[in-house]
Amino acid sequence: MLAVGFDVNGGPEVLRPVELPVPEPGPGQVLIRVAYAGVNYGEMCHRLGDLGAPDGIDVPGYEVSGEVAALGPGVTGLSCGDPVAAFLPDGGGYAEFAVAPAAFAYPLDGISLRDGGGVALSLTTAYGVLAGAARLAAGDSVLIHAAAGGVGSAAAQIARALGAAAVHGTVSTAAKAVYAKRFGYDAVHIRDGFTAHVAELDVVLDPIGGPTRLASLSVLAPFGRLAVYGDAARRPDLSLPVLPLRQQNRSLAGYDIADLSRRAPTLVRAHALAALSLLATGAIRLDITAELPLTSAPEAHETLQSGLNLGKSLLRVS
Numbered sequence: 001m002l003a004v005g006f007d008v009n010g011g012p013e014v015l016r017p018v019e020l021p022v023p024e025p026g027p028g029q030v031l032i033r034v035a036y037a038g039v040n041y042g043e044m045c046h047r048l049g050d051l052g053a054p055d056g057i058d059v060p061g062y063e064v065s066g067e068v069a070a071l072g073p074g075v076t077g078l079s080c081g082d083p084v085a086a087f088l089p090d091g092g093g094y095a096e097f098a099v100a101p102a103a104f105a106y107p108l109d110g111i112s113l114r115d116g117g118g119v120a121l122s123l124t125t126a127y128g129v130l131a132g133a134a135r136l137a138a139g140d141s142v143l144i145h146a147a148a149g150g151v152g153s154a155a156a157q158i159a160r161a162l163g164a165a166a167v168h169g170t171v172s173t174a175a176k177a178v179y180a181k182r183f184g185y186d187a188v189h190i191r192d193g194f195t196a197h198v199a200e201l202d203v204v205l206d207p208i209g210g211p212t213r214l215a216s217l218s219v220l221a222p223f224g225r226l227a228v229y230g231d232a233a234r235r236p237d238l239s240l241p242v243l244p245l246r247q248q249n250r251s252l253a254g255y256d257i258a259d260l261s262r263r264a265p266t267l268v269r270a271h272a273l274a275a276l277s278l279l280a281t282g283a284i285r286l287d288i289t290a291e292l293p294l295t296s297a298p299e300a301h302e303t304l305q306s307g308l309n310l311g312k313s314l315l316r317v318s
């Protein structure tokens, strides 16, 4: 089968077409004939070496859509030919066939394969950060950093669907602020200096890190939650004293889908199904701004790495 992978860490140029054997689904797994693969920041981190150096060919890709092509031993509730969106905790989605845990293969009911290609990681994360880590409650005010990105654009809509009273965002450029407004933000601010525009927030979603993380703590209301789920700025980790959290009634929460998929897979599935149901009813939508052939993965990664991406990008596989 055709796949796109890398055998050395580096820039987008290390991604190249490779021929690999079709993987076999093991117990509890399904084989998927991939239609679309979502492009995610985490795949860029994989390529850059955050998971270590590849041992042979590594194929990135944490989310796909497609049809179930084969069932591994013990799989029930799915049949060959079923259209699914799937989360692949070990990657492998930039390929004509990919193996996913059956628990993370979600039937696409009323959702196209195209939309389904960009949901199993992005939407699940957006829902999980809001409902799980940040414990969003109806009436809460929310600030979402990287508001125009894949997770951010979904999170704004999900926050609204869960009853958030005010939804603010931050982005790096004025053009992104204009773009992001379509997702229902009350206001989208330029990230530099955002604390001048917001205060007393119940929830802040932070996939950025560094100074943005510190500044985000300062705008939390009493019992406000800062939900940390990424380090897109690629800054060193922070060392934070705990006492100010107690003295200022502020909380820090974390979200990591890799850890959840190992320790609480039923939560991952519940968050995914809840988000997919919002998508199926039209309460939220996916804004697919780029659809490229599989072999153009380097181009998609270049856009992501330069911070120029908007909404959701997909690779068209078959």
Ligand SMILES: NC(=O)c1ccc[n+]([C@@H]2O[C@H](COP(=O)([O-])OP(=O)(O)OC[C@H]3O[C@@H](n4cnc5c(N)ncnc54)[C@H](OP(=O)(O)O)[C@@H]3O)[C@@H](O)[C@H]2O)c1
Binding pocket: 039, 040, 041, 042, 121, 122, 125, 145, 146, 147, 148, 149, 150, 151, 152, 170, 171, 172, 173, 176, 207, 208, 229, 230, 231, 232, 233, 234, 255, 256, 257, 258, 304, 305, 306, 307, 308, 309, 311
């Ligand atoms: N913890 C988890 O389980 C989990 C799961 C999925 C995703 N995530 C995280 O969620 C975040 C969003 O993921 P995504 O795939 O939807 O990506 P994305 O938001 O579509 O793209 C990443 C965004 O990060 C911002 N950014 C800030 N500093 C950057 C830099 N130095 N280089 C590139 N971008 C930079 C850019 O937005 P601005 O132009 O607005 O700055 C960029 O658009 C990422 O941090 C990712 O690691 C975490």
